[in-house]
Amino acid sequence: MSIWEYANPKKFMQTSGWLLPWVTGLALVCLIGGLFWGFFLTPDDYKQGSTVKIIYIHVPAAILGTSVWFMMLVTSLIWLIRRHHVSALAAKAAAPIGLTFTLIGLVTGAIWGQPMWGTWWAWDPRLTAFLILGLFYLGYIALWAAVDDPDTAADLTSVLCIVGSVFAFLSRYAVLFWNQGLHQGASLSLDAQENVSDVYAWPLWTCIAGFLLLFVTLVLLRTRTEVRARRMAALLARERRLA
């Protein structure tokens, strides 16, 4: 029982078919439950007031935004090495999800920043790195859309994902370097490393789980669509040949 069995499109469709309702249910429970818990049942922060409630969306979106790119990197490598179409299609399916999460991270970061820093946008290293990641997502999606032949598109986008990962990583450190002198101590560093007290941490982890499960749900759904699209293209090509 190896994971490579799911590289077979038919097996993937079968398994994802029965898995999808369960993951969807779990995602809804965690996401709605977590957000409800955080929004209604947690106190305000003495420093940030009620804006601390934005953490329940901002942090999970930010974490997932980066993680999705990493997943795309892994699936791209699998495509290049083992030529499993499901892997390439999963990367293609994941990109818009990652872009949306990154966008949410940016928007919530900016909105959070407004009352805290008095400005709608601040070139905080973290926000800036996210902006750049968003641009990488856009380029990746655009390249898939521009190339006609699916296998060529899969190859080119995989190479782009790999090279892009290196540059995204470099940009993260370049941006930290770039912004060293500014906004010290004012950054929105409320990730798990800082001492977020338990009353916030529990609903936060629930929301992170919710976002993660939402990603799994959507990527399964979207990959199924891509697999169907590929099958349809094959059938149409055969139709044209036999006509």
Place this chain on the structure above:
Amino acid sequence: MRALFLRDLTLAVRAGGGFGLGLAFFLLVAVLVPLGVGPDAATLGRIAPGVLWVGALLACLLSLDRLFALDFEDGSLDLLATAPLPLEGVVMAKALAHWVVTGLPLVLAAPVLGVVLNLAPGGYLWLVVSLLVGTPALSVIGAFGAALTVGLKRGGLLMSLLVLPMYVPTLIFGAEVVRRGAGGLDFGGALVFLGAITLGALALLPFAAAAAIRVNLR
């Protein structure tokens, strides 16, 4: 490889080759920014490193889509791919030609434009040094972007979308070197990172670009 390099150089310099286009664009940027931002000398001096670097970036982009596209269209890229010279070598030779035709003139023109933008006196040397170290990265990263989009009609805009985010680290460190050099601060770290990025890109991207070309030639 030398023959290919010289051929690309000659093609670029001849009429219709686009030589000087990048330089002209660089000049335009240096003229338009003060017009847009206002003539206040202090402001211009502060933003000069960044403006010059962004101008260099955009000027490099201009000539990138001809890097492989022309050869792709007339079939020479197929010939180059099957020639004894490895495709990675082809990429290097073309990127080098691009740099000589686009990057190097920028390095030479930059100090003049620095005057126009009121660059602080201490910054001129570091402007030239940072561009010298950084522009080869721009050429080779650009070659990778061009290789990805070579088969596409109107791939130029998409190529810019792909390449510009990859230019960000070079831009940040390059501009930092100039800014810190101009301000008398320590720029060593920035210069080291800039150089490292260039060397890394030169070492690894030809392979990625060659892979992309092979995919597109299938």
Place this chain on the structure above:
Amino acid sequence: MIPDLGKYAGAVMGAYGASIALLALLVLVSLWQAARMKRALDEVEARAKAPVAEEAAPDKGASDV
């Protein structure tokens, strides 16, 4: 029902609202694309099966299925 968000009410509601809207957009588009693709594929598959069933009798082995 909504807790007293004080002076940050706009920011917090705005953040939640924008995020939920973006997520809803993503989910709805994904669902719509999935449904459309399934419908289209079912159509093509039905077409692929029907003529083959007709040909199987009179023309056995002539076309690769």
